[in-house]
Amino acid sequence: MIREMFKKFLLSAVVLLGTAVAAHAETFVFTAIPDEDETRLKTRFEKVATYLSDKLGVEVKYIPVKSYAAAVTAFRNDQVQLAWFGGLSGVRARKLVPGSQAIAQGEEDKAFETFFIAHNSTGLKPAASLPKEIAGKTFTFGSKGSTSGRLMPEYFIRQAFQDAPEKVFSRVGFSGDHSRTIALVQSGAFEVGAVNFKVWENEMKAGKIDPAKVSVIWKTPAYPDYNWSIRGDADKRFGAGFTEKVKTALLEMKDPDLLSSFPRASFIPASNSDYQPILDVGQKIGLLDE
Amino acid sequence: MTTSTAINGPSAAVPQRSPLLRASLGFFLLAVCLLLVADIEITTRDPWLELGRLALGIVTPDFFAVEDLAQALFNTIAFAIVGVVLGSSFGFVLALSFHHRAVRVFCAVIRAVHELFWGLIFLQVFGLTPLTAVLAIAIPYAGIFAKVFSEILEESDPAPLKSLPSGTGTISAFLYARLPDALSHFKTYTLYRLECALRSSAVLGFVGLPTIGFHLESAFAQGGYSEAAALLILFYVIIATIRVWARRQLVPFYILVSLIFLPWGGSISMSHVATFFTHDIVPYPLRVAETFDATTLSALWAWMTDLFAGQALPGIVSTVVLTQIALVGTGMLTLLFFPLISPKFFGTVGRNIGHVALVVIRSTPEYILTLILLLLWGPSMLPAIVALALHNGAIIGHLIGRHTETMGLRPDHAKGLNLYFYEVTPRIYPQFLAFLFYRWEVIMRETAILGILGITTLGFYIDSAFADLRFDRALFLIAITALLNLGIDALSRRIRARLRLKSRLDAV
The missing domain is CATH 1.10.3720.10 (MetI-like)
Structure with a gap:
């Protein structure tokens, strides 16, 4: 009886693993870094999956991930073949997967910005350069792996103060994502924060920001950010010209409802070399090994 | 009842302090x-x-706000059950050889690493697969089970062992004299561990595995407290009813169901596993x-x-x-x-x-x-x-x-x-x-x-x-x-x- 059961158990395990592997080969899977409101991720991105599926003629699936690093790992381990990365996570992912390439970016990503925001009780005023008075305040980044919420703001802080953020501020936190950064500074849990400008604008439009409590005190110079990256073996797995097809599908995405998931006005072509500045900054501040 | 003479009874201005009190005060x-x-x-x-x-x-509480709620609940329970079954089986085997120093050290090391850290490690190796979650629970739990099982065996009543005729084989002696007394303790402890595993499984969601922790984290981060409350209430119900549904006879059934319905999709590449251990x-x-x-x-x-x-x-x-x-x-x-x-x-x-x-x-x-x-x-x-x-x-x-x-x-x-x-x-x-x-x-x-x-x-x-x-x-x-x-x-x-x-x- 028990032996019977064990046999069945093993058999079903083998069959399941087999079908899983087989099914996997035909499905094109993508993910996106969890950079803002993480609820209803599936509802938002499954619409994108349907769109891509129609355009590409293969089954397309979206899987949600909890962290930037998890998105990179999924890309590296071939659990996803396409991903909507940030500048830094894209660089990391493409370094780990030979032949992978950035194929598209948002129109806004050519010249992306970070906004430094402050609780109004700090009395900090908007300035043309990073206000020196932020020294000694409490400060929150976004996610540890974020370009606009970590890498670039840390770079500009180090440039302005010639010191590590932990030395400049009385307390340094990592909120986890951009929506959370805004909420924490707005509630006063942190006095100053660094946030992705698109998320700020989006939440401002949605009426989630109270200008009496929190405002922008500095806007960074522009840098390249988010990108769609695809694995180098995509053509081999899904047929010749597949990468080009994916790129076209992304560039032709015009439905505002789909684009609002990112949120971007439209997608434009991109290449790996566009992100050299991110790689350089990452190495300079020690977030990337040489 | 353990008693300590030093602290029993009224201490009529006795200046001498008990070691228990000294330790407490020190801490x-x-x-x-x-x-x-x-x-x-x-x-x-x-x-x-x-x-x-x-x-x-x-x-x-809002029970309808969470996407894939049923799957998340199922995953939470299934990871816990499979993790405990594997952990207790390996723990039992390890407990039998617990008198070897190497085994004791090995068990101490694997349980010294928290299941969340095991989870983070296996995420890199096996990605977002059920295997990651199951191993993250099973490995540290095997170390804990081994220690507790060996302690239970040690403390089991020696009387049956003494009444065995001379020449009884080691295996027979173990199966008929030592195990029966220990078995009920094993069962109680395993049930307790299952409750811990449910908590571990839920918390593994916070690092990305598809359990209710995944949704709890999102809900809390966005201030969706009605959604979070619904998830927590369901979690309490699962734990509170554990004695009703966690029955030994049902374990094979649960394992089978877990194997069939867990989202095993996604292949595990052995070359990535190798890269992780030899390079990363x-x-x-x-x-x-x-x-x-x-x-x-x-x-x-x-x-x-x-x-x-x-x-x-x-x-x-x-x-x-x-x-x-x-x-x-x-x-x-x-x-x-x-x-x-x-x-x-x-x-x-x-x-x-x-x-x-x-x-x-x-x-x-x-x-x-x-x-x-x-x-x-x-x-x-x-x-x-x-x-x-x-x-x-x-x-x-x-x-x-x-x-x-x-x-x-x-x-x-x-x-x-x-x-x-x-x-x-x-x-x-x-x-x-x-x-x-x-x-x-x-x-x-x-x-x-x-x-x-x-x-x-x-x-x-x-x-x-x-x-x-x-x-x-x-x-x-x-x-x-x-x-x-x-x-x-x-x-x-x-x-x-x-x-x-x-x-x-x-x-x-």
């Missing part, structure tokens, strides 16, 4: 000193504002070195010392500070909590309320309690201290409260506060300290993982290393965390021996 004073230097600031401007929204969410976790200077020479060695030394001084050391200091304060906090709350469920102090109605309160507090993983308190009070050690003390205080308080049920009292015993201070508390005190010292190492393990939430314990630096995809650093820091745990475990054993505290571990 208490240390915690007070650490509290003075610890970061326990409330940083939010209006801590009560968020509490109001949280309370509103709790009374208006190799310290960076070694990985990029062409030859192994003096330059490489000095680079490796610099890498290690930088990592140790810059991250491990500050991490160790906060981990120890937080652990010691939380340990004493746990003790104080335990003494406050146990009367709530003790028949010596409350009637049936009062006790039932006490039971519900303690069950809710101890069923909530400390990780989630900390997250909630962080939302209310802002980032500092305070939320972690309170969460750890509440969770662990409720667990030990429950055990001590149950312990007082069978305690005999004189017909003319004192009542109320006098009974509490002069009779019951002194009598349970050795038992209480034993539980507390057993829990010490658990509290430290939990303290380390709370770093993932932003408190600068070792977990903070480990999480950062994973976020930077620097697995060499992550593994180095996890190894240091494990060593720290082993150290505390050894220290706790020595103190317990010195104070002659003895209690069955399977209750903790």
Whole structure:
């Protein structure tokens, strides 16, 4: 009886693993870094999956991930073949997967910005350069792996103060994502924060920001950010010209409802070399090994 | 009932202090000193504002807001069951050879690493697959099961063994004389571990596995308290009904269902597994070195010392500070909590309320309690201290409260506060300290993982290393965390021996 059961158990395990592997080969899977409101991720991105599926003629699936690093790992381990990365996570992912390439970016990503925001009780005023008075305040980044919420703001802080953020501020936190950064500074849990400008604008439009409590005190110079990256073996797995097809599908995405998931006005072509500045900054501040 | 002559009876101005009291005072004073230097600031401007929204969410749970709720609940339970089945099976095998020093050390090491850290490691190796979750639970649990099972076997009644005729084979002797007595203890302990595994499984969602923790984290992060309340309520129901659905006969069925319905999709590539172990976790200077020479060695030394001084050391200091304060906090709350469920102090109605309160507090993983308190009070050690003390205080308080049920009292015993201070508390005190010292190492393990939430314990630096995809650093820091745990475990054993505290571990 028990032996019977064990046999069945093993058999079903083998069959399941087999079908899983087989099914996997035909499905094109993508993910996106969890950079803002993480609820209803599936509802938002499954619409994108349907769109891509129609355009590409293969089954397309979206899987949600909890962290930037998890998105990179999924890309590296071939659990996803396409991903909507940030500048830094894209660089990391493409370094780990030979032949992978950035194929598209948002129109806004050519010249992306970070906004430094402050609780109004700090009395900090908007300035043309990073206000020196932020020294000694409490400060929150976004996610540890974020370009606009970590890498670039840390770079500009180090440039302005010639010191590590932990030395400049009385307390340094990592909120986890951009929506959370805004909420924490707005509630006063942190006095100053660094946030992705698109998320700020989006939440401002949605009426989630109270200008009496929190405002922008500095806007960074522009840098390249988010990108769609695809694995180098995509053509081999899904047929010749597949990468080009994916790129076209992304560039032709015009439905505002789909684009609002990112949120971007439209997608434009991109290449790996566009992100050299991110790689350089990452190495300079020690977030990337040489 | 364990008694200690030193603290029994009225001490009519006896200047000589008992070792138990001295130890307690020592730990208490240390915690007070650490509290003075610890970061326990409330940083939010209006801590009560968020509490109001949280309370509103709790009374208006929204069971329909969560995507894939059924799958998340199923995953939570399935990971726990498969993890415990694997963990207890391997633990049992290891327990049989527990007299070998190598086995004991191996088990101590695998259980010194928290399941969340195992989860983070396996995420890199196997990705977001059920295998990651199951192994993250099964491996540390195997180490724990091995230790507890071997202790149970050791303590099992020797009488049946003596009555065996000479020449009985070792296996027969084990199966017919030793195992039957131990089996019921094994069952009780495994059921308790299943409850722990449900909590572990839920918390694994916080690092990305598809359990209810995944949705809880999102809900809390966005202030979706109605959604969070619904998830927590369902979680409490699963734990509260565990005796109803967790039956041994159903285990094969559960495993089969888990195998069929868990989302096994996604292949595991052996070459990635190999890369992880042979490349990713190799310290960076070694990985990029062409030859192994003096330059490489000095680079490796610099890498290690930088990592140790810059991250491990500050991490160790906060981990120890937080652990010691939380340990004493746990003790104080335990003494406050146990009367709530003790028949010596409350009637049936009062006790039932006490039971519900303690069950809710101890069923909530400390990780989630900390997250909630962080939302209310802002980032500092305070939320972690309170969460750890509440969770662990409720667990030990429950055990001590149950312990007082069978305690005999004189017909003319004192009542109320006098009974509490002069009779019951002194009598349970050795038992209480034993539980507390057993829990010490658990509290430290939990303290380390709370770093993932932003408190600068070792977990903070480990999480950062994973976020930077620097697995060499992550593994180095996890190894240091494990060593720290082993150290505390050894220290706790020595103190317990010195104070002659003895209690069955399977209750903790």
